[in-house]
Amino acid sequence: MTKVVLDKTAMQRALTRITYEIIEQNRGLNDLVIVGVKTRGIVLAQRIGERIAQLENTKIPVVALDATEYRDDRTVSQPTPPQLATPITGKNVVLVDDVLYTGRTIRAALNALMAAGRPQKIALAVLIDRGHRELPIRPDFVGKNIPTARTEKIKVQVAEIDEIDQVILA
Amino acid sequence: MKRFLILEDGTVFPGESFGASINTTGELVLYTGATGYQEAITNKSYTGQIIGFTYPQQGAVGINRDDYESIEPTIKGVVIGESYELTSHWRAQMTLDQFLRSKRIPGLKNVDTRRLYRHLATHGNMKASLMDTHDDHAHDQIKALVVANNQVSQVSTKQAYPSPNIGRNVVVLDLGLKNTVLRELSKRQCNVTVLPFDTPSETITTISPDGILISDGPGNPQALTKTIATLQEIQGHYPIFAIGLGFSVVALANGLAVEARHFARHQINLVVKEKITQNICLTAQNGNYGLTAIPADSNLLTTHLAVNHQEVLGFRHRFLPVFAVNFDPEAAAGPTDAQHLFDDFLDLMNADIERKQRVF
Incomplete structure (x- = not known):
């Protein structure tokens, strides 16, 4: 059974609120860099970047991050540090992903980020937090908490890739 | 019965009395929505104000139990163009006229509300009164009115x-x-x-x-x-x-x-x-x-x-x-x-x- 847990409007509103919260918590836009975890995290990061631009008339760097080589279920002995489009050393990084589940993807992303530079601070923004963490990782900005069973699947769909904006629970 | 809307700049809009037959003074504001007179009349944001409704006809659906925005209205008067003598709606409990009478709010109908709108849009907000006569005394009274701040x-x-x-x-x-x-x-x-x-x-x-x-x-x-x-x-x-x-x-x-x-x-x-x-x-x-x-x-x-x-x-x-x-x-x-x-x-x-x- 598939259920839409967030429709297009609810998704928009969640991203809007996260954007306001980022400005609020970061106390402005100083040294802010938004990093999207591929694939859908990048789209969400871009949308947050666009929202900040609309609001503050300032372009914040939005960077894509591929942390695949740093995953703990891959056997790359010497991962190549990612080449980021913007240096992140000394910056306030907001890491953006679609779903936070076990925390393993974020762990990989954190390692990849650390390999690429030394940020002043890293915060985590996710559209959905579905629980079941296996690592001591928690988000700073959450679109929606959706308690799930491990057997369930959460899928975030974005218009840029999936031709529709919605979050479904299957 | 003839009544008058007197603005503080001396302009007079004649019309017919409806609602309660009392004189009143207040700040005149104009509501341009086609619907929503019951909500506006009972909305406390209009406290102490006379509301002019610019949509040509008012009162068609009467007053019902569902659309009150407060229990007791706090407005000072109602100015409308044409009034519906016959209210027709399944929710209607009374006519606008009956409601205004029961709440002791005076009304003025058959007013050229389009001219009223243009006048206010050009000259800005004004104090106004609803009076039976528009003699010098009435004009002096509205000029002297001090709008409350509380x-x-x-x-x-x-x-x-x-x-x-x-x-x-x-x-x-x-x-x-x-x-x-x-x-x-x-x-x-x-x-x-x-x-x-x-x-x-x-x-x-x-x-x-x-x-x-x-x-x-x-x-x-x-x-x-x-x-x-x-x-x-x-x-x-x-x-x-x-x-x-x-x-x-x-x-x-x-x-x-x-x-x-x-x-x-x-x-x-x-x-x-x-x-x-x-x-x-x-x-x-x-x-x-x-x-x-x-x-x-x-x-x-x-x-x-x-x-x-x-x-x-x-x-x-x-x-x-x-x-x-x-x-x-x-x-x-x-x-x-x-x-x-x-x-x-x-x-x-x-x-x-x-x-x-x-x-x-």
């Missing part, structure tokens, strides 16, 4: 009262609360405590709500010094959502200046752009005060803009969970496009609670 203290609740439910604990600061605002909070299961406008911050701290809503209301926000002081003390401690007059109070509390509009705006279907998404929504607006711009060094961030004129209709505090809109998201009357702002308020409260629960 409308909020007239209509705000004198005692705190609960509107119980099972959800988030919300304090509503009543500056002239509409029923529909409480209804929207009820729909979202908020457990509401309504407090008087001049409640000190200690009382709010004792209640320790999850969030605070500051309602719309009548009159000049600059007169609300106690509310402004309370707000300065509590902002940052609780998520805050402010509407209409509440918007002006939050702006003043954060060092901005609100200005009286040349021509008060009481309309539905006004176009507003949400800056962050560039989404458009139609809104009901109801107020004599506005904010033209927010300076770049302010702690407030413009979130909503009027599309057809230069005005800030929504802002948010850069660093604190505070947001406000200078339109009526609850609608009633008017379009419901902006009702999601109540959901945003709930989300803001939920996010605040989740943040506080995270212990590191």
Whole structure:
């Protein structure tokens, strides 16, 4: 059974609120860099970047991050540090992903980020937090908490890739 | 019976009496919506005002039990074009005329409301009276009228009262609360405590709500010094959502200046752009005060803009969970496009609670 847990409007509103919260918590836009975890995290990061631009008339760097080589279920002995489009050393990084589940993807992303530079601070923004963490990782900005069973699947769909904006629970 | 609407600049609009046959004085405002006379007449934002309805015919659906925005209307008079003598609607309990008589509100019908609109739009807000004669005495009287500055203290609740439910604990600061605002909070299961406008911050701290809503209301926000002081003390401690007059109070509390509009705006279907998404929504607006711009060094961030004129209709505090809109998201009357702002308020409260629960 598939259920839409967030429709297009609810998704928009969640991203809007996260954007306001980022400005609020970061106390402005100083040294802010938004990093999207591929694939859908990048789209969400871009949308947050666009929202900040609309609001503050300032372009914040939005960077894509591929942390695949740093995953703990891959056997790359010497991962190549990612080449980021913007240096992140000394910056306030907001890491953006679609779903936070076990925390393993974020762990990989954190390692990849650390390999690429030394940020002043890293915060985590996710559209959905579905629980079941296996690592001591928690988000700073959450679109929606959706308690799930491990057997369930959460899928975030974005218009840029999936031709529709919605979050479904299957 | 012949009656007259006398404006402070000496202009006289003749018409026929309806409603209660008493003389009245007040500030004249014009409501341009085609629907919503019952909501407007019972809306406390119009306290002490005479409402002129510019849509040509009024009263077709009478008065029903569902559309009251307060129990006792606080307006001073009603001016309309044509009146429906026959009310026809399944919900109607009485005619507009009967209602106005029972509430002792005078009315004037068969007025050229188009000319009235043009006159006010050109010359700005005016005091006015509804009189049986328009002799020199009547003219002198309206010129001499001093509009009160204490409308909020007239209509705000004198005692705190609960509107119980099972959800988030919300304090509503009543500056002239509409029923529909409480209804929207009820729909979202908020457990509401309504407090008087001049409640000190200690009382709010004792209640320790999850969030605070500051309602719309009548009159000049600059007169609300106690509310402004309370707000300065509590902002940052609780998520805050402010509407209409509440918007002006939050702006003043954060060092901005609100200005009286040349021509008060009481309309539905006004176009507003949400800056962050560039989404458009139609809104009901109801107020004599506005904010033209927010300076770049302010702690407030413009979130909503009027599309057809230069005005800030929504802002948010850069660093604190505070947001406000200078339109009526609850609608009633008017379009419901902006009702999601109540959901945003709930989300803001939920996010605040989740943040506080995270212990590191």
